[in-house]
Amino acid sequence: MILVNILMLVVVLAPVAVVMWMSFTPTATFVLPLTDFSLRWYREALSYPGFIDAFWLSFELATLAAVITVALSFLAAYGLARYRPRGGGALKAFFTAPLLVSAVVFGIAMLQFVNRIGLYNQLSGLVLAHVVLVVPFAIRSLEVTLRAVPEELEWAAMILGRSRLGMLLRVTLPLSARGLVTAFLFCFLLSFSEVTTTIFMTGPSLQTLPVRIYSYMSDRIDPTVAAVSALVVMVSIVLVAVLNLLGGLRRLTTE
Amino acid sequence: MSLELVDVAKTFGTVPAVDGVSLSVASGEFFTLLGPSGCGKTTLLRVIAGIHPATAGRVLLNGRDITHAPMHTRNLAMVFQNYALFPHLSVFDNVAFGLRSRRVGREEIRTRVRDALAMVKLEALAERLPAQLSGGQQQRVAVARALVVRPDLLLFDEPLSNLDARLRDEMRFEIRDLQRRIGITTVLVTHDIEEAFTMSDRMAVMQGGKIMQIGRASEIYRAPASRFVANFVGPINELTLGAIETVDNRRRARAAGELAVWLPDLEGTSRAAPASLILRPEVLRVSAGELGTDNRFPGKIEDVIYLGASSECRVKVGAVRLSAVMPSAAAAQLQPGASVSVGWDAKDGVVVDAG
Amino acid sequence: MLDRRTGAPWLFVAPLVLVMVVGFVWPLVQVLVNSLHPNTPQGIDSAQWTLGNYARLADPFYGEVLLRTLRISVIVTAISGLLAYPVALFVSRRSTRAQSLFLLAYISPWLINTVVKALGWTLLLRTNGMVNTLLRALDVIPAPLKLMLNETGVVIALIPGHFMFVLLPLWVALSGLDPALSWAAGTLGARPSAVFWRVLLPMTLPAFIAGLVINFIMNMTVFAIPMLLGGARNMVASMLAYQVNLVSLDWPLGGALAVALLAFTLALVWIGQRGAGLLLAARSVRP
Numbered sequence: 001m002i003l004v005n006i007l008m009l010v011v012v013l014a015p016v017a018v019v020m021w022m023s024f025t026p027t028a029t030f031v032l033p034l035t036d037f038s039l040r041w042y043r044e045a046l047s048y049p050g051f052i053d054a055f056w057l058s059f060e061l062a063t064l065a066a067v068i069t070v071a072l073s074f075l076a077a078y079g080l081a082r083y084r085p086r087g088g089g090a091l092k093a094f095f096t097a098p099l100l101v102s103a104v105v106f107g108i109a110m111l112q113f114v115n116r117i118g119l120y121n122q123l124s125g126l127v128l129a130h131v132v133l134v135v136p137f138a139i140r141s142l143e144v145t146l147r148a149v150p151e152e153l154e155w156a157a158m159i160l161g162r163s164r165l166g167m168l169l170r171v172t173l174p175l176s177a178r179g180l181v182t183a184f185l186f187c188f189l190l191s192f193s194e195v196t197t198t199i200f201m202t203g204p205s206l207q208t209l210p211v212r213i214y215s216y217m218s219d220r221i222d223p224t225v226a227a228v229s230a231l232v233v234m235v236s237i238v239l240v241a242v243l244n245l246l247g248g249l250r251r252l253t254t255e
Numbered sequence: 256m257s258l259e260l261v262d263v264a265k266t267f268g269t270v271p272a273v274d275g276v277s278l279s280v281a282s283g284e285f286f287t288l289l290g291p292s293g294c295g296k297t298t299l300l301r302v303i304a305g306i307h308p309a310t311a312g313r314v315l316l317n318g319r320d321i322t323h324a325p326m327h328t329r330n331l332a333m334v335f336q337n338y339a340l341f342p343h344l345s346v347f348d349n350v351a352f353g354l355r356s357r358r359v360g361r362e363e364i365r366t367r368v369r370d371a372l373a374m375v376k377l378e379a380l381a382e383r384l385p386a387q388l389s390g391g392q393q394q395r396v397a398v399a400r401a402l403v404v405r406p407d408l409l410l411f412d413e414p415l416s417n418l419d420a421r422l423r424d425e426m427r428f429e430i431r432d433l434q435r436r437i438g439i440t441t442v443l444v445t446h447d448i449e450e451a452f453t454m455s456d457r458m459a460v461m462q463g464g465k466i467m468q469i470g471r472a473s474e475i476y477r478a479p480a481s482r483f484v485a486n487f488v489g490p491i492n493e494l495t496l497g498a499i500e501t502v503d504n505r506r507r508a509r510a511a512g513e514l515a516v517w518l519p520d521l522e523g524t525s526r527a528a529p530a531s532l533i534l535r536p537e538v539l540r541v542s543a544g545e546l547g548t549d550n551r552f553p554g555k556i557e558d559v560i561y562l563g564a565s566s567e568c569r570v571k572v573g574a575v576r577l578s579a580v581m582p583s584a585a586a587a588q589l590q591p592g593a594s595v596s597v598g599w600d601a602k603d604g605v606v607v608d609a610g
Numbered sequence: 611m612l613d614r615r616t617g618a619p620w621l622f623v624a625p626l627v628l629v630m631v632v633g634f635v636w637p638l639v640q641v642l643v644n645s646l647h648p649n650t651p652q653g654i655d656s657a658q659w660t661l662g663n664y665a666r667l668a669d670p671f672y673g674e675v676l677l678r679t680l681r682i683s684v685i686v687t688a689i690s691g692l693l694a695y696p697v698a699l700f701v702s703r704r705s706t707r708a709q710s711l712f713l714l715a716y717i718s719p720w721l722i723n724t725v726v727k728a729l730g731w732t733l734l735l736r737t738n739g740m741v742n743t744l745l746r747a748l749d750v751i752p753a754p755l756k757l758m759l760n761e762t763g764v765v766i767a768l769i770p771g772h773f774m775f776v777l778l779p780l781w782v783a784l785s786g787l788d789p790a791l792s793w794a795a796g797t798l799g800a801r802p803s804a805v806f807w808r809v810l811l812p813m814t815l816p817a818f819i820a821g822l823v824i825n826f827i828m829n830m831t832v833f834a835i836p837m838l839l840g841g842a843r844n845m846v847a848s849m850l851a852y853q854v855n856l857v858s859l860d861w862p863l864g865g866a867l868a869v870a871l872l873a874f875t876l877a878l879v880w881i882g883q884r885g886a887g888l889l890l891a892a893r894s895v896r897p
Binding site for chain 3: 002004008009011017076079080083088094097098100102104110112113128129132192195199213214218225226229236
């Protein structure tokens with residue numbers, strides 16, 4: 001069992017490790033063993049406008065998608081958690097349904113849809129697609145967050161004279177802050193990493209960072225792309241570390 | 256401010272939680288809803304607060320119909336079982352919460368919060384967070400937070416159940432004292448008889464969403480309207496009664512199939528339904544000598560249990576077991592196995608419907 | 611609990627419902643509708659209705675692509691399934707802290723960008739990649755192995771990428787099991803292998819099957835890894851979908867492909883759930 005574990009860990013971690021390694025080699029080709037260490041390819045990558053533009057597009061897209069998703073999902077999760085409406089179970093199933101639809105199928109659907117309504121190659125179409133893709137995760141995590149806020153606190157606030165909106169702003173939101181940040185970071189991370197659906201929806205003029213890396217790789221493989229990939233990995237690692245600190249990872253994986 | 260409930264009902268789905276409750280609480284009165292868990296008392300309190308809107312009936316606060324008024328417009332205050340203090344706000348901000356909702360000026364907020372905290376002796380802890388307070392202190396903050404808004408009505412939902420026994424006694428008197436000083440109309444929900452008896456002016460005993468009896472503590476204890484109420488508010492001896500007959504203007508019946516007992520004077524005619532005679536343990540007299548009580552029977556002491564100030568004496572009369580409670584000094588000369596007389600005056604018994 | 615009076619709950623839920631209807635339901639309906647119209651040189655002929663696009667999927671070329679997709683998915687899922695029990699058992703017996711570290715490691719492929727993983731595997735598996743360089747330096751092999759631009763490369767890269775979908779449910783099921791169960795079986799004289807076959811396996815089978823189904827579906831529909839490690843000559847369903855939709859621009863056919871893929875995955879999920887449900891039912895009947 002130990003051997004199987006070690007083997008699996010190597011297989012799981014090797015590709016990322018090798019990308020990091022490659023990004024620091026001084027030469028354009030691979031040599032063993034690695035003796036020198038260089039930031040040459042990072043400079044190269046950061047001066048390549050294709051990657052910089054793509055990074056900002058990805059950043060903008062992930063931020064918009066995460067903000068919209070968290071805001072709408074928080075409202076919906078609140079409605080479901082507090083009012084328990086008839087049909088609430090069906091609604092929750094509806095919100096988590098995108099998990100059942102693979103990214104390829106959704107990508108095809110989105111492609112044909114955005115063309116139909118004239119949003120092909122538009123940021124707004126991408127935002128819509130990414131929101132749908134991350135809503136299932138946001139809904140689940142925010143429902144857990146809201147269940148941890150005692151309803152008595154909300155009653156107390158309203159009895160003390162706050163309208164429901166005032167109560168939400170003054171009591172429920174502050175007490176859900178940690179869960180909101182967790183959901184935001186998680187949505188951001190998922191959107192920032194999304195490749196498949198995005199590839200189907202955009203042309204060469206609107207490429208997110210993962211799509212740009214993908215098309216660069218289809219052409220050639222050199223340490224520059226490894227350096228960009230390494231940067232992407234570092235962004236993910238930082239986000240994951242923050243998520244872990246907030247206690248969000250365990251919640252998302254075991255729910 | 257007076258509170259009046261008219262035929263209030265609350266159903267969840269098809270389950271009736273409160274089933275046609277009418278009562279009125281006078282201005283300044285301390286009124287308790289008493290009952291076992293699941294009797295609907297908490298739901299009724301929440302209907303008054305507006306957390307659950309009533310399915311039927313009306314809620315009137317000082318004559319104003321608030322049945323459908325949103326929670327935040329009712330101008331009442333509630334102390335929750337778990338206190339429901341806002342964990343992210345300091346003690347000061349918790350107490351100031353209701354004042355800020357009412358757009359009270361900064362200066363006035365400061366003085367009123369300070370006064371409220373002084374009233375519950377917590378001035379020194381204003382900057383603490385709730386998590387840094389003991390259970391008793393949290394309770395006091397909750398009370399201050401409720402009183403500072405000068406509500407028309409103060410609601411308590413099992414406010415003392417999370418405190419340890421000693422603190423509970425202390426808080427009972429503190430809250431009662433505050434309530435009297437301020438003269439605020441108060442409704443308390445509890446399942447604790449002692450709490451209800453020590454704190455309230457009047458109380459309603461509830462069961463199955465209905466009110467079984469309303470009255471002062473002494474009325475409820477001495478003259479319970481039903482077997483349930485009698486049993487719920489204290490220990491009883493219960494003897495089932497046979498047909499009730501009238502002899503020389505006094506009523507008599509066969510109790511537990513073997514004892515001919517005199518019953519208290521009842522208003523109205525003889526009862527048709529099967530009845531029970533309820534005897535509180537402390538109305539029974541036990542003596543080695545003669546008794547002058549209306550009812551008296553020879554019996555044998557089974558056991559004498561020392562309880563401190565009082566003692567419980569278990570006497571067997573024929574096949575009937577009776578439990579009597581008396582001061583320990585009086586019980587000292589009673590020995591298990593001894594033959595004694597046991598008796599009570601007819602007026603000390605209560606006749607209720609059996610079953 | 612608040613009451614269901616008024617429209618208040620719907621006010622909270624409505625914005626998200628609206629977004630999901632526009633961004634999820636509508637596109638899926640759109641693609642279904644498109645798949646039922648014939649494709650013409652002038653574009654989709656919305657006046658005509660046909661099932662012809664689905665019939666076209668039966669073409670031998672497409673059949674070969676679907677077969678390859680199935681073959682790769684089955685192999686990857688089978689290997690993942692075989693590896694999952696040893697790993698899950700090992701992880702579930704570690705301390706809580708160690709468990710979360712292990713799980714984080716196994717989840718990491720999901721949190722790491724697919725294209726980055728694809729790049730990593732390319733660097734490892736290509737002819738002059740790390741694996742070949744290492745094996746030749748150690749004189750294990752005379753000539754470089756062909757590890758990518760074929761199905762082998764796709765399989766190797768897919769296994770760790772979707773391994774967590776089998777591992778996680780299994781781990782949750784195993785850590786929910788009372789360890790006393792296997793001790794009890796052990797003290798009753800059962801050998802470790804018997805404990806596994808008689809106790810652990812039956813107790814965790816539903817979770818295991820659920821994990822396998824998800825894993826299989828992910829393998830069926832993954833895009834970037836087969837594209838970059840398999841190459842255009844080893845086309846799988848997702849690449850075919852890309853080809854048809856974005857190169858041939860034959861949306862009715864692309865739509866039919868999407869609908870068929872969706873129907874297939876939903877059917878699998880349904881079968882998996884039924885299977886797990888039946889197993890649970892059978893277990894509760896057993897004395």
